[in-house]
Amino acid sequence: DAMVIQNPRYQVTQFGKPVTLSCSQTLNHNVMYWYQQKSSQAPKLLFHYYDKDFNNEADTPDNFQSRRPNTSFCFLDIRSPGLGDAAMYLCATSIDRGPFREYFGPGTRLTVT
Amino acid sequence: QQQVKQSPQSLIVQKGGISIINCAYENTAFDYFPWYQQFPGKGPALLIAIRPDVSEKKEGRFTISFNKSAKQFSLHIMDSQPGDSATYFCAAGNAGNNRKLIWGLGTSLAVNP
Numbered sequence: 001d002a003m004v005i006q007n008p009r010y011q012v013t014q015f016g017k018p019v020t021l022s023c024s025q026t027l028n029h030n031v032m033y034w035y036q037q038k039s040s041q042a043p044k045l046l047f048h049y050y051d052k053d054f055n056n057e058a059d060t061p062d063n064f065q066s067r068r069p070n071t072s073f074c075f076l077d078i079r080s081p082g083l084g085d086a087a088m089y090l091c092a093t094s095i096d097r098g099p100f101r102e103y104f105g106p107g108t109r110l111t112v113t
Numbered sequence: 114q115q116q117v118k119q120s121p122q123s124l125i126v127q128k129g130g131i132s133i134i135n136c137a138y139e140n141t142a143f144d145y146f147p148w149y150q151q152f153p154g155k156g157p158a159l160l161i162a163i164r165p166d167v168s169e170k171k172e173g174r175f176t177i178s179f180n181k182s183a184k185q186f187s188l189h190i191m192d193s194q195p196g197d198s199a200t201y202f203c204a205a206g207n208a209g210n211n212r213k214l215i216w217g218l219g220t221s222l223a224v225n226p
Binding site for chain 2: 031033040041042043045048090092094096099100101102103104105106107109
């Protein structure tokens, strides 16, 4: 089945140690999103890609970076994780034509020790 | 500035009852209004969505009512079941060039058996 896959599902990193989360999709969607979701809060959009065009939200900290080497893969890099970055990170995809719908992956739960 | 306001924050309903969650938006450019259901530890899943050219959409026990003049939309869950206990998010977006969602803050629904 076509889907959005996130690896790993659970990630533990140390304070200040860089970490990379990955997302892949078999939907061939040209738009990919990264969200941060903290407990009991709504998902917060960090950035999204239209094809290779990167769109950063104004309030996304510089500590968060992203790479999209091809249509199928997208990475979230946290350069120096702080305790406040512990959250669920959600990847989503959509296509830029036809009915608008975002398809979400299962998320990666990041713990910072 | 929150562009999508969701209420109530939490809701308790008896099994078989009707659950009603309301959202209001500000941006008249929005033309896509989805509801997402999220269980603990999982990514959001699209439940039902509506466009502003219709006033109501029903899928099984779930109905969206849309009032364009009031800039409000609501989710009705008929015959609520304990398995419906989850967090529900409304969102709004534009199916044009900038496809991203603005999210409500969520409603935690508990259906008592």
